[in-house]
Amino acid sequence: MAGTAEAQKQISEVTGDYKYGFVTDIESERAPKGLSEDVVRFISAKKGEPEWMLDWRLKAYAAWQKMEEPDWARVNYPKIDYNDIYYYSAPKKKDGPKSLDEVDPELLETYAKLGIPLREQEVLAGVQGSAKVAVDAVFDSVSVATTFREELKKAGVIFMSISEAIREYPDMVKKYLASVVPVRDNYFAALNCAVFSDGTFVYVPKGVRCPMELSTYFRINAENTGQFERTLIVADEGAYVSYLEGCTAPMRDENQLHAAVVELVALDDAEIKYSTVQNWYPGDKNGKGGIYNFVTKRALCKGKNSKVSWTQVETGSAVTWKYPSCVLQGDGSVGEFYSVAVTNNYQQADTGTKMIHMGANTRSTIISKGISAGKSQNTYRGLVKVLSGADNVRNYTQCDSLLVSSECGAHTVPYIEVKNPSAQIEHEATTSKVSEDQLFYCRSRGLDEEEAVAMIVNGFCKDVMQHLPMEFAVEAQKLLGISLEGSVG
Amino acid sequence: MSMLKIKDLHVSVADKEIVKGLDLEIKAGEVHAIMGLNGAGKSTLANTIAGRDDYTVTKGTIEFEGKDLLALEPHERVGEGIFLGFQYPVEIPGVSNLNFLRTALNSVRRYRGLEDMSAAEFMKLVRAKAAELKMDPDMLKRFVNVGFSGGEKKRNEMVQMSVLDPKLAVLDETDSGLDIDALRTVAEGINAQRRDDTAILLITHYQRLLSYVQPDVVHVMIDGRIVKSGGKELALELEEKGYADVA
Ligand SMILES: Nc1ncnc2c1ncn2[C@@H]1O[C@H](COP(=O)(O)OP(=O)(O)OP(=O)(O)O)[C@@H](O)[C@H]1O
Numbered sequence: 001m002a003g004t005a006e007a008q009k010q011i012s013e014v015t016g017d018y019k020y021g022f023v024t025d026i027e028s029e030r031a032p033k034g035l036s037e038d039v040v041r042f043i044s045a046k047k048g049e050p051e052w053m054l055d056w057r058l059k060a061y062a063a064w065q066k067m068e069e070p071d072w073a074r075v076n077y078p079k080i081d082y083n084d085i086y087y088y089s090a091p092k093k094k095d096g097p098k099s100l101d102e103v104d105p106e107l108l109e110t111y112a113k114l115g116i117p118l119r120e121q122e123v124l125a126g127v128q129g130s131a132k133v134a135v136d137a138v139f140d141s142v143s144v145a146t147t148f149r150e151e152l153k154k155a156g157v158i159f160m161s162i163s164e165a166i167r168e169y170p171d172m173v174k175k176y177l178a179s180v181v182p183v184r185d186n187y188f189a190a191l192n193c194a195v196f197s198d199g200t201f202v203y204v205p206k207g208v209r210c211p212m213e214l215s216t217y218f219r220i221n222a223e224n225t226g227q228f229e230r231t232l233i234v235a236d237e238g239a240y241v242s243y244l245e246g247c248t249a250p251m252r253d254e255n256q257l258h259a260a261v262v263e264l265v266a267l268d269d270a271e272i273k274y275s276t277v278q279n280w281y282p283g284d285k286n287g288k289g290g291i292y293n294f295v296t297k298r299a300l301c302k303g304k305n306s307k308v309s310w311t312q313v314e315t316g317s318a319v320t321w322k323y324p325s326c327v328l329q330g331d332g333s334v335g336e337f338y339s340v341a342v343t344n345n346y347q348q349a350d351t352g353t354k355m356i357h358m359g360a361n362t363r364s365t366i367i368s369k370g371i372s373a374g375k376s377q378n379t380y381r382g383l384v385k386v387l388s389g390a391d392n393v394r395n396y397t398q399c400d401s402l403l404v405s406s407e408c409g410a411h412t413v414p415y416i417e418v419k420n421p422s423a424q425i426e427h428e429a430t431t432s433k434v435s436e437d438q439l440f441y442c443r444s445r446g447l448d449e450e451e452a453v454a455m456i457v458n459g460f461c462k463d464v465m466q467h468l469p470m471e472f473a474v475e476a477q478k479l480l481g482i483s484l485e486g487s488v489g
Numbered sequence: 490m491s492m493l494k495i496k497d498l499h500v501s502v503a504d505k506e507i508v509k510g511l512d513l514e515i516k517a518g519e520v521h522a523i524m525g526l527n528g529a530g531k532s533t534l535a536n537t538i539a540g541r542d543d544y545t546v547t548k549g550t551i552e553f554e555g556k557d558l559l560a561l562e563p564h565e566r567v568g569e570g571i572f573l574g575f576q577y578p579v580e581i582p583g584v585s586n587l588n589f590l591r592t593a594l595n596s597v598r599r600y601r602g603l604e605d606m607s608a609a610e611f612m613k614l615v616r617a618k619a620a621e622l623k624m625d626p627d628m629l630k631r632f633v634n635v636g637f638s639g640g641e642k643k644r645n646e647m648v649q650m651s652v653l654d655p656k657l658a659v660l661d662e663t664d665s666g667l668d669i670d671a672l673r674t675v676a677e678g679i680n681a682q683r684r685d686d687t688a689i690l691l692i693t694h695y696q697r698l699l700s701y702v703q704p705d706v707v708h709v710m711i712d713g714r715i716v717k718s719g720g721k722e723l724a725l726e727l728e729e730k731g732y733a734d735v736a
């Protein structure tokens with residue numbers, strides 16, 4: 001134990017920047033290294049899954065083997081050796097905690113350090129008037145705790161790890177799993193289907209407004225381990241839910257793979273607000289290490305007048321490949337995408353959205369703010385597609401890029417495919433640099449250089465940040481400042 | 490005691506010498522005015538005092554309360570008690586005036602080893618200052634200087650000054666672009682800042698401001714140097730005869 005504390009101290013002395021880079025010293029249990037049918041069976045068995053689930057995974061694995069890794073994104077990274085990764089790692093435990101009292105104190109400690117209180121009484125004892133947030137904590141490959149379940153259950157809301165949902169609500173899972181992102185959708189999605197180990201399942205019944213914010217906190221801890229989480233959120237007719245995910249990982253020299261799939265389903269008049277604060281370890285100043293964040297997120301606005309709103313603040317990861325999208329199937333449904341993507345040093349981000357308008361009178365709004373610093377590359381890639389049967393579609397897209405250094409790159413790649421002449425599509429794009437005048441103005445009011453950059457960048461992102469739930473907005477603002485440390489000059 | 494002491498200052502901008510050997514001493518309790526032709530280097534001097542990077546001091550010294558000012562970062566100078574009112578205040582989209590002011594004030598307080606000011610106390614302070622300077626409270630919620638008229642921007646500079654309460658205020662043409670009523674309000678604001686323990690350096694083209702804020706010393710700056718100094722009557726003389734005859 002003393003050894004770990006010492007190591008942590010050293011790490012923070014060396015880097016100082018990435019606050020979450022520590023390692024938790026906990027015994028873990030792993031699948032054998034590499035990927036094979038046996039590993040898929042191992043994961044399924046570990047989860048105590050029914051036969052149908054194992055079959056589903058094996059089919060996905062077979063499909064994945066025949067697929068090619070995509071190379072169209074504007075990102076460069078060395079070829080990933082999929083046999084050099086552990087696909088399952090879980091903290092050792094006897095039976096799985098029945099209650100929070102049984103959760104390993106080392107884990108509780110870890111989450112406390114990350115600023116995520118898992119003990120409900122701690123949440124309640126927090127600042128008066130602060131909103132309650134229920135948390136599902138995923139540590140490497142497994143969910144270690146889910147809070148406020150009883151209270152949510154009273155409202156009829158199901159909030160649990162997806163592994164439990166597969167056992168307890170198999171019909172619901174069967175009905176919706178891969179209904180939005182098909183198994184063969186893309187290379188990383190197929191891989192996820194084969195090996196996903198945990199994630200969150202949410203169901204909000206008809207007419208219920210979920211009484212609190214729901215969130216999942218993902219933490220990668222173990223070495224050489226990939227994290228493949230799976231999230232499925234279903235909002236039944238007239239339901240409302242706001243969900244937030246946060247992510248961090250220790251600082252390591254090697255790259256680690258994170259390939260998640262998130263599916264959202266909104267039925268008639270339902271609304272889902274999904275927010276992400278992504279702060280995976282971005283690698284060091286020279287581009288060594290960091291997470292490969294290859295994520296498929298898609299929402300199906302299935303019912304009429306349903307609404308899905310994606311808000312993301314992406315500051316971490318060495319490489320990000322991510323396009324949270326909306327399939328607007330129900331007439332009158334609404335899709336929104338609000339994004340801030342910050343890249344510094346050697347980070348690369350290729351991110352954006354797809355808005356697929358299938359229903360009549362569907363509307364979408366895209367606001368993307370890309371901030372590039374250091375030698376990073378930041379690409380917005382977005383598709384707005386209007387099918388021929390979709391009358392009176394509207395889309396508004398605004399893409400703004402802010403350059404903090406002169407060696408970085410900002411790119412905007414919009415695709416627009418309109419097959420119905422009644423559509424109204426608007427696209428605006430700007431690129432600007434943080435000006436010397438603005439910096440000096442802030443500095444001459446007492447802000448140091450980094451505070452000045454953070455202030456200007458936060459102003460630039462205002463239109464997006466205001467869509468984050470209040471409880472997280474402040475944290476996200478600070479994060480923007482931290483991510484850009486050392487970026488000036 | 491001398492608050493600001495500038496000796497043989499030379500400043501270059503983009504490899505061109507703009508300030509060419511300037512001496513200036515301001516004591517606590519004094520108000521000095523600098524007048525001079527366009528391009529004489531007045532703003533360059535003001536920006537150099539505040540510490541702008543791209544203004545290179547090639548020779549000379551600036552001391553503030555006995556400290557070597559040139560060794561300090563811009564924000565440290567603010568902490569020490571220097572404020573620059575900009576000739577052209579800068580717009581910062583997305584940042585509300587209130588948030589900007591609060592961040593500024595708390596940064597300065599932290600530099601001075603004080604606790605952050607509570608939100609309630611801060612609001613009280615800002616509302617009072619805005620009222621003194623007759624600024625519409627709604628402007629506090631707007632983004633810093635974005636879409637402000639020329640006069641509104643100058644008034645905003647004054648609100649910032651009075652919230653930060655500096656020891657030395659350098660006001661670069663704060664009177665330009667103000668209507669007659671606003672000029673009077675701004676002058677009252679400057680006079681309120683005038684105390685035994687503060688000093689003010691006004692850069693202006695107009696005698697009118699100086700009739701409201703009576704300076705102790707008036708300097709004439711031409712081509713990077715102070716060529717003449719005198720009492721407040723010098724400003725009147727300049728207005729009558731122009732720079733060619735006086736300097
Ligand atoms: N960044 C720059 N690059 C080149 N020349 C500059 C730069 N900044 C200032 N100058 C030049 O320095 C000279 C002095 O400018 P400064 O703004 O100090 O004048 P001023 O006395 O304040 O004039 P005004 O009364 O018009 O405000 C001008 O000739 C100006 O063009």
Ligand SMILES: [Mg+2]
Nearest residue numbers: 531532576661
């Ligand atoms: Mg000037």
